[in-house]
Amino acid sequence: xxxxxxxxxxxxxxxxxxxxxxxxxxxxxxxxxxxxxxxxxxxxxxxxxxxxxxxxxxxxxxxxxxxxxxxxxxxxxxxxxxxxxxxxxxxxxxxxxxxxxxxxxxxxxxxxxxxxxxxxxxxxxxxxxxxxxxxxxxxxxxxxxxxxxxxxxxxxxxxxxxxxxxxxxxxxxxxxxxxxxxxxxxxxxxxxxxxxxxxxxxxxxxxxxxxxxxxxxxxxxxxxxxxxxxxxxxxxxxxxxxxxxxxxxxxxxxxxxxxxxxxxxxxxxxxxxxxxxxxxxxxxxxxxxxxxxxxxxxxxxxxxxxx
Amino acid sequence: xxxxxxxxxxxxxxxxxxxxxxxxxxxxxxxxxxxxxxxxxxxxxxxxxxxxxxxxxxxxxxxxxxxxxxxxxxxxxxxxxxxxxxxxxxxxxxxxxxxxxxxxxxxxxxxxxxxxxxxxxxxxxxxxxxxxxxxxxxxxxxxxxxxxxxxxxxxxxxxxxxxxxxxxxxxxxxxxxxxxxxxxxxx
Numbered sequence: 001x002x003x004x005x006x007x008x009x010x011x012x013x014x015x016x017x018x019x020x021x022x023x024x025x026x027x028x029x030x031x032x033x034x035x036x037x038x039x040x041x042x043x044x045x046x047x048x049x050x051x052x053x054x055x056x057x058x059x060x061x062x063x064x065x066x067x068x069x070x071x072x073x074x075x076x077x078x079x080x081x082x083x084x085x086x087x088x089x090x091x092x093x094x095x096x097x098x099x100x101x102x103x104x105x106x107x108x109x110x111x112x113x114x115x116x117x118x119x120x121x122x123x124x125x126x127x128x129x130x131x132x133x134x135x136x137x138x139x140x141x142x143x144x145x146x147x148x149x150x151x152x153x154x155x156x157x158x159x160x161x162x163x164x165x166x167x168x169x170x171x172x173x174x175x176x177x178x179x180x181x182x183x184x185x186x187x188x189x190x191x192x193x194x195x196x197x198x199x200x201x202x203x204x205x206x207x208x209x210x211x212x213x214x215x216x217x218x219x220x221x222x223x224x225x226x227x228x229x230x231x232x233x234x235x236x237x238x239x240x241x242x243x244x245x246x247x248x249x250x251x252x253x254x255x256x257x258x259x260x261x262x263x264x265x266x267x268x269x270x271x272x273x274x275x276x277x278x279x280x281x282x283x284x285x286x287x288x289x290x291x292x293x294x295x296x297x298x299x300x301x302x303x304x305x306x307x
Numbered sequence: 308x309x310x311x312x313x314x315x316x317x318x319x320x321x322x323x324x325x326x327x328x329x330x331x332x333x334x335x336x337x338x339x340x341x342x343x344x345x346x347x348x349x350x351x352x353x354x355x356x357x358x359x360x361x362x363x364x365x366x367x368x369x370x371x372x373x374x375x376x377x378x379x380x381x382x383x384x385x386x387x388x389x390x391x392x393x394x395x396x397x398x399x400x401x402x403x404x405x406x407x408x409x410x411x412x413x414x415x416x417x418x419x420x421x422x423x424x425x426x427x428x429x430x431x432x433x434x435x436x437x438x439x440x441x442x443x444x445x446x447x448x449x450x451x452x453x454x455x456x457x458x459x460x461x462x463x464x465x466x467x468x469x470x471x472x473x474x475x476x477x478x479x480x481x482x483x484x485x486x487x488x489x490x491x492x493x494x
Binding site (some may be wrong): 149154193195237240243247248 | 337338346348353360
């Protein structure tokens with residue numbers, strides 16, 4: 001059974017090079033192959049290169065045309081060479097730090113939501129910039145990609161904490177507690193707050209009526225975790241461990257949906273300018289992509305055998 | 308123990324409430340190791356996820372594991388006290404009454420009711436229809452599906468109740484077979 005809701009997916013996770021674009025392209029290809037319509041949106045500020053995964057050249061039109069000339073998103077979508085799937089590219093000019101105003105951003109989100117006949121998969125690229133975080137928070141499915149190495153883990157914590165902090169701040173503001181988070185944070189020395197967790201605890205202690213809101217926001221903030229480039233079966237445990245810590249330390253519910261092993265054919269596919277999922281459709285990694293994409297569609301976790 | 312508490316302990320150990328005993332133990336070992344040693348998932352936040360906090364997590368894990376074990380042991384003792392068989396548990400391995408173990412439908416019902424679980428919940432989680440579950444509990448053998456299917460259903464139901472699925476199913480099926488032979492004799 002496919003979940004009715006939740007067709008806007010955002011792929012983030014902080015560190016560059018963990019395979020966000022690969023996952024986006026492979027996942028999209030698989031879903032399109034099932035006969036569903038898919039639009040990929042590449043808003044990687046550092047360098048939008050999703051098109052390379054399909055062996056097509058950089059699209060001439062980009063989100064800049066949306067922001068500056070009011071072009072509709074449908075007009076910006078270019079063919080990927082794969083049936084049912086098109087691609088919209090953002091570029092550094094349209095998404096760089098302060099170039100887009102908040103209202104423009106909301107307009108973009110509104111238009112993305114109107115694409116609801118499609119699965120919209122957004123490749124966020126690296127970093128924890130506000131524009132990246134806001135797009136992540138808007139998505140129905142918040143997907144993070146982790147590589148089993150310490151730098152990736154570190155950046156992912158940073159990314160998730162930033163996203164959660166921003167979400168709490170915005171929603172408490174909506175509930176009318178305008179500056180609680182800011183004020184607490186400014187007086188962190190006084191309250192001895194050194195982390196997001198301590199901040200949340202401290203707000204709970206001092207404003208008991210806000211505790212429920214924090215709990216509600218936390219329960220809305222669900223993550224889906226994909227482990228990429230694993231090199232041994234032991235690495236899979238890192239996914240389960242990450243899930244555990246995110247819940248037990250931050251209270252964030254995470255579904256560990258799957259993993260992909262390290263595979264040279266991903267890189268080879270790019271060289272050959274052919275989509276990986278078509279070029280190496282029988283490879284183990286392609287099967288692993290299918291498994292986690294199915295899990296994402298159904299909102300399920302990966303089943304791990306006892307070992 | 309209430310169903311709610313039981314559920315919470317399973318959540319702390321991050322396993323389904325239908326998990327088997329060995330799954331419970333594996334989860335306990337895995338989590339204990341995770342929160343008591345440094346690893347690439349702990350080190351990057353070690354400064355804020357302090358030793359003290361981790362200790363608190365470890366205590367929860369310990370409590371959940373102990374309580375779940377107690378619950379199962381408790382069930383074992385009570386059922387033997389009532390002249391009923393010991394409930395197969397890996398932790399309780401006296402094995403003396405191993406031969407006389409009887410998991411009748413009625414015993415399954417008692418265990419379920421003690422846990423405060425409604426048949427509908429079982430049906431929802433095991434995907435076994437309520438009527439079938441009812442017939443299993445009342446041992447209405449004539450209304451039950453064929454042996455292969457029945458065995459699967461009984462195993463699943465037993466697993467859901469944290470019993471050893473094989474022991475329960477073997478015992479249950481042996482009575483089913485006796486009944487069947489009996490019917491055959493009469494015709």
